[in-house]
Amino acid sequence: MANNEIILEAKNIYKSFSGVPVLQDVHFEVRKGEVHALMGENGAGKSTLIKIITGVYSKDAGSIWWEGKEVQVNSYADVQKLGIACIYQELSVEPPLTVAQNVFLGREPRKFGLIDHRKMIKDTEELIARYGFPLKADELVANLGIGLRQLVEILKGLSCDSKLLIMDEPTASLSGKEAESLFEIIEKLRDQGVSIIYISHRLEEVYRLSDRLTVLRNGQNAAVLNHEQIEPRLVIKTMIGKEVDESAGSAKEMRKNNNEVVLDVKNFSDEIGMFKDVSFQAHRGEILGFGGLIGAGRTELMRAIYGIDKHKSGTATLNGVELKYSPKESIKAGFGFVPEDRRNQGFIPLLSTVKNVALTNYDIVKKNGTSISDKDERDMGIRAIKQIDIRPDNPDKEVGLMSGGNQQKVVLGKWIQRDLKVLIVDEPTAGIDVGAKDQIYSILEDLASQGIVVIIVTSDLQELIRVSHRILVMRKGSIIKEFDSGIVTQSMVLEAGSGIVD
Amino acid sequence: MKKLSVKDLSKPIILVAFFLILTILRPSSFLTVGNLGNVLWSVSIYGVMVSGTIFVFLLGGIDLSIGTLCGLTGVTCVMTIRAFGYTPAGVIAGIAAALAVGLIAGLIHGLIITTFRVPAFLVTFATQTIYLGLSMILTNNKILDCTSPALFTSIGKNPVPIILMAVAALISWYVLRKTETGRYVYAVGGNDQAAAISGISVRKITIMAYMISGFTTAIGGIILSSMTQQGMASNGSGYEQYVIMAGVIGGISLLGGEGTVPGAIFGAMIIGLLQNGLNLMSVPSTQHGLVRGLVIIAAVGFDALQRDTKFQSWLAKRRQARAAGKSAA
Numbered sequence: 001m002a003n004n005e006i007i008l009e010a011k012n013i014y015k016s017f018s019g020v021p022v023l024q025d026v027h028f029e030v031r032k033g034e035v036h037a038l039m040g041e042n043g044a045g046k047s048t049l050i051k052i053i054t055g056v057y058s059k060d061a062g063s064i065w066w067e068g069k070e071v072q073v074n075s076y077a078d079v080q081k082l083g084i085a086c087i088y089q090e091l092s093v094e095p096p097l098t099v100a101q102n103v104f105l106g107r108e109p110r111k112f113g114l115i116d117h118r119k120m121i122k123d124t125e126e127l128i129a130r131y132g133f134p135l136k137a138d139e140l141v142a143n144l145g146i147g148l149r150q151l152v153e154i155l156k157g158l159s160c161d162s163k164l165l166i167m168d169e170p171t172a173s174l175s176g177k178e179a180e181s182l183f184e185i186i187e188k189l190r191d192q193g194v195s196i197i198y199i200s201h202r203l204e205e206v207y208r209l210s211d212r213l214t215v216l217r218n219g220q221n222a223a224v225l226n227h228e229q230i231e232p233r234l235v236i237k238t239m240i241g242k243e244v245d246e247s248a249g250s251a252k253e254m255r256k257n258n259n260e261v262v263l264d265v266k267n268f269s270d271e272i273g274m275f276k277d278v279s280f281q282a283h284r285g286e287i288l289g290f291g292g293l294i295g296a297g298r299t300e301l302m303r304a305i306y307g308i309d310k311h312k313s314g315t316a317t318l319n320g321v322e323l324k325y326s327p328k329e330s331i332k333a334g335f336g337f338v339p340e341d342r343r344n345q346g347f348i349p350l351l352s353t354v355k356n357v358a359l360t361n362y363d364i365v366k367k368n369g370t371s372i373s374d375k376d377e378r379d380m381g382i383r384a385i386k387q388i389d390i391r392p393d394n395p396d397k398e399v400g401l402m403s404g405g406n407q408q409k410v411v412l413g414k415w416i417q418r419d420l421k422v423l424i425v426d427e428p429t430a431g432i433d434v435g436a437k438d439q440i441y442s443i444l445e446d447l448a449s450q451g452i453v454v455i456i457v458t459s460d461l462q463e464l465i466r467v468s469h470r471i472l473v474m475r476k477g478s479i480i481k482e483f484d485s486g487i488v489t490q491s492m493v494l495e496a497g498s499g500i501v502d
Numbered sequence: 503m504k505k506l507s508v509k510d511l512s513k514p515i516i517l518v519a520f521f522l523i524l525t526i527l528r529p530s531s532f533l534t535v536g537n538l539g540n541v542l543w544s545v546s547i548y549g550v551m552v553s554g555t556i557f558v559f560l561l562g563g564i565d566l567s568i569g570t571l572c573g574l575t576g577v578t579c580v581m582t583i584r585a586f587g588y589t590p591a592g593v594i595a596g597i598a599a600a601l602a603v604g605l606i607a608g609l610i611h612g613l614i615i616t617t618f619r620v621p622a623f624l625v626t627f628a629t630q631t632i633y634l635g636l637s638m639i640l641t642n643n644k645i646l647d648c649t650s651p652a653l654f655t656s657i658g659k660n661p662v663p664i665i666l667m668a669v670a671a672l673i674s675w676y677v678l679r680k681t682e683t684g685r686y687v688y689a690v691g692g693n694d695q696a697a698a699i700s701g702i703s704v705r706k707i708t709i710m711a712y713m714i715s716g717f718t719t720a721i722g723g724i725i726l727s728s729m730t731q732q733g734m735a736s737n738g739s740g741y742e743q744y745v746i747m748a749g750v751i752g753g754i755s756l757l758g759g760e761g762t763v764p765g766a767i768f769g770a771m772i773i774g775l776l777q778n779g780l781n782l783m784s785v786p787s788t789q790h791g792l793v794r795g796l797v798i799i800a801a802v803g804f805d806a807l808q809r810d811t812k813f814q815s816w817l818a819k820r821r822q823a824r825a826a827g828k829s830a831a
Contacts, residue, residue, distance in 0.1 A: 345693075
């Protein structure tokens, strides 16, 4: 049970990246045997703080104390020695190995220089029994679902006598049932004196599990709340900050337009339930925002409509004609798609602006017989550079060498050369500087005013409210709220996305 | 238009340097029409093959089977000609059969790689021995002579192989530089996910690349069987090394997305000149492998240094410092 003995304390932590302060005078403490939640909006500094605690980043100033002594942590190995284990979202278990082999990976018990399999199995079984995990030591991890794999990862952390577990969005890819059994295990661990730092965007989980909650906002401490003080609306207010919530950019009147329906999606579902029975319509000239938490199924839904991934059932029609659910055919029909993961999916880093812009447009670039008109291709690239102010304006510059904002403009630039009907943009300004953000917003607004449907998926609440004419909020694969009139604030969207529906 | 930089000119400079060195060292024997014709003749097969395999390289793939496929297609060609009684019609049939075998082999590679997502390295490593095995079974591991008709034997005699190399390189250059397909190859090799989202069928492009590689390998096999006037299972074995070497020396990135046909042909030329130089200077053949390896390392290292931004900025700083030192003095 939680007592007041402090196991980990980070004092007066400062950190900045290339001059931009990310953490300022942050204080964070975890008691022995407590579940301590860490919350904050995207970019509030949660992951930076955790990376400093686990030795991945160095801090600019401040100190870290472990069991009452100041410690220097310079690598994850240092941290492990102290007894801290981090369970990442991307699991690091090896599917071809058994549970026991995974738990003891790299530090297998040995006998006469050989791996002592019997002892390894026995020790793993003891661990499993001690924490009551539904696992078998000699089971292959490949046969386990994602939820149980996560337990293997946790077991691995516990096997090093860890006193503190850090869990980053542990339920992001779990089903409801899997999440429930994880919660039981977390509670069991706490009762055995293990401390847990629990990072999540999901308020109801935090409410259920945590003894205390630290909220970060803009790289600073916003509040530390005890369990009885954790009240969803208060938490949201603390995360967003009053002064921000009342400023111009964070509340806006929604207005549904009554133009004809361009895109009509009916009962869209996928195989694994990332989105279930989703229906919505988008009207000519509308900017339709999709809000919700990360993992709510928005990205998956958009990818399936556009045709990158498969869906199981449901239809999507564009001006009455059903889509063929392949990127090539969707582009022909008038779609554009700006993916969430710009670096890996957005552009071809080795190619120039000209060739990246032309990539989807060889049906409209002039040709002499089979050969592409270099001049026409180049003119298109130069036109894109002028239209949306891509910098540097050298059309031969490799896009991989540009800044994030300009890379994103190149990605957008290739779509605006076409006769678009629908443009889907997923997290269009992630990691982009403020100036470029504004430019991208005005591009989107300009496209909508030309009658194009713009669908924007974003986790940045301010952006969602600022850009959208109408907002749909998704949660666990379903659209649970529509804002199509009246004033909408960030808190209203966040409350809907977190499952606190009026 | 784009300005030419030192990087663009480095390859012609190296080629000229090679020429000058060999001309100075062996003035009477190197710079003769006969010798230069020999050099081109000896690299023609690599030149033809790399013109097709470059498609695979640009996708970030690799084709290790081209050496033994070169043998198998040669055997196919010779056996068909023999079956037709050494007639010109047999030569046409033999060429067609060899090209078909090359295309089918490429199709199989492409299908396995895209369907089962097996690394190209493993697939072509396996088919490498399969093709050698097939050739051995077909020939009963014997040498099959084929010294006529003239239509066949002329394929391997100058200037035909050189012309074939030029044509293959030209077509390949045209497709990669001037057509939509070429743009898609660079895009898929540079970032396949982004290419797929841009509506490009990664699978189609991949299968096509391996088929082109198989096709030019078959042309190489036909030339080789004509040059040697025989079909033999082990003919062409190890050629994949020379083709990869030509590509790498020519600045093709084996990670995909980067490289040009002129570069690859340049690479083949360097291999030929190097071999010729070693022969002319009577370097014992036992030492050739060592020298070739060192040249590859030098070429790749040189290329890496040109790309390395740290090295480049260090170089720029040094230049600045030197300029500052001069003005101070």
